[in-house]
Amino acid sequence: MAAAYSQALALDARYNAYRTPNNPQFRTLYIRRRSQLLRESAKKENDPTARKDYIKIRASLLSQRYGAPALSEQSSMRSRTVSIRSMNKSNIASLESLDLVGRSKMERSSSRHLGFDGSAGPVPTSVAEASRAMGGDKSIGENYAFAGMHHIFDQHKAAVTSVKFAHDDKSRLACSSLDSQISICQIVPPPATVICVLDGHKKGVTVDFVWSLSNDSILSTSLDGTTRLWDVASGSCLRLMQDPGGAMVLCCSFQPLNNNIFVTGNADQKVHVHNLSTGKVIKGGSAKVLGRVLCLCFDATGHLLWTGDDHGFIFSFLFDVASGKLTKAKRITVCEGSPVTCMSARMWISREARDPSLLANCGVNALCLFKIATEDGSLQLKRTFPIKQQREAVRSTFCPLMSFRQGACVVTGSEDCSVYFFDIEREQKQCLNKLQGHSAPVLDVCFNYDESMLASCDSQGLVIVWKRELKGV
Structure with a gap:
């Protein structure tokens, strides 16, 4: 194979x-x-x-x-x-x-310098010229030396709950807000501007919206109990779908292998798998967890789904791609009584961080990194990183590109109004960079596809687009 x-x-x-x-x-x-x-x-x-x-x-x-x-x-x-x-x-x-x-x-x-450990594949050594060249011959700290502000957006009148760049597109950024709108911004070429506003939800847009793989549509969830599919080009709503029980819809995710299937989590502690063409819940595609479902995360293959709730639990589900059926697998206690507000999964991060991993924000002032231990989604805690998070739905992300450097980077918001970059492979001095510019808790962060820009948003409605420091290039 x-x-x-x-x-x-x-x-x-x-x-x-x-x-x-x-x-x-x-x-x-x-x-x-x-x-x-x-x-x-x-x-x-x-x-x-x-x-x-x-x-x-x-x-x-x-x-x-x-x-x-x-x-x-x-x-x-x-x-x-x-x-x-x-x-x-x-x-x-x-x-x-x-x-x-x-x-x-x-x-x-220069690949002759790569050695094998017998089970985990090649790892970089001090003479791995190929790896250093692919990484720009810079340290991980230099590579994530974001400093200057490219642009500041303030078009929203309430907290911006999430920011996401379009797939493989460094120019378009979407922002969701509790003012019930989603704005789509053009970042490059300058001047940066708002090119479209998706307006139709009756209440705030919650922490999850997702671009389709082709970037021609956006799926969003709202406190008004609906999920909407938007046409990005025209700004019109293509489909309006009501939650089966009328509950507030708090998160959503497309199925990675089939964008005609999507999953939602609601305030009634339920997960639903929907057919986008019909708008209906798929038979066998519903499950209940212990708390309000705040976040969803698929693995890259689409066969595993994790849910995080406001009771501090992560549940793993086996997902049948052909039928859309969910089978509950594992329950992981992360921080009982405190919310799990964000999750993201990666099969591998760099040549040093080679374990399949899941990153989770928890309301106990911690960003948690888990190893995906088994095929049914069981997790083992590897490391925690100190941030400020107790009340807000703070989110984080892996760096989007595989790393050819020593070390691996994750980025997170924080309630102390800062953006933190952490090297997950370091035992000490894990913080690579700290961006300060927001005057309110930073709720979400997102890279564009080539990591040249980073967007962050806060609870007062401000969005900052940061640019990479090019000094010495």
Whole structure:
């Protein structure tokens, strides 16, 4: 199976020189993200025939789009594929070897410095020139040296509950607010401006809204007991869906493998799986937990769903992608009596942080990092980071790009009006950076896809877009 994924990445590397010829940085980013997606899906893929068919179809589409590569490039691809196959015969357990496929000549020549530990794949060493080059040859602290403000938005009249950049799009940012509106902002090119306002909810938009994978629609939930699907281009409401019991809808999430299915959590302690086309709850797609459902999180494969509630519990569910059926699996006590306000999952974060992980904000002045211990979603606490959170629905996020540096970064809001960057691999001095500019509790943070900008919002309705410090570049 690893050979099939290696061939898929090798195929992309073969055509990578043709993508955006005037933007080599994007081509490097494309291969890095491609490797990341292949590794995440590899853990659940069991059909090698499907992978071979996929490779054939992708090769045909790439040939139609970019034409056939030169013979030398084809020979290079074959040699790389054979190399990966031979590595698989040596029982290398991790798909970390995929990174060796799409590198430049410099990266391939320096890959000999990567060592294997027998189970977890290659790790960076002090002489890993390839890893340092892919990471910009900077430390993790330098890479997350956000400092200057790119723009400040103040169009909302109440707390901005969440901010989210569109997928793979550094220019569009959406903001939800308790004033019942969602605004869509254009960040670049300057001047930054509000380009659209989604107005229709009767009460505040709660902490969760989500962009569709294609960025053409947004799904939002509200205290008015409805979920709405919006057309981003026109700003119109495409579908209005009422909660089955009329309860306040507090969170939502698209199913990662099928955007025609979405999940909501409400104030009546219930989770519902909906069919977007019909607006109806799927049979077998409802479950009850112990508290009000404040946040939802899928794993990358879409087969695991976690819910966090205001009683301090996280529940894991097995999700049947074909039928939409939920099966309750595990209950994890995080901070009994205090809310779990945000969760995000990553199959891996960097070469040092290689455990599947779940990040959770808890109302006990802590940001918690868990290891996903079993296939049914059981969690083991790995580390906590001190922040101020007791009353507000504070949120956090993993850095979106896989890290080729030593260390791995997470970012969170805090009730002390600050934004914190933490290195989850450090035992001491974990705080990499602290941004101060808000005058109210920071409720949410979000990177754009290439980590060049970071947005944060607060309980007074202010949104700040921070830009990366470029000094020394």
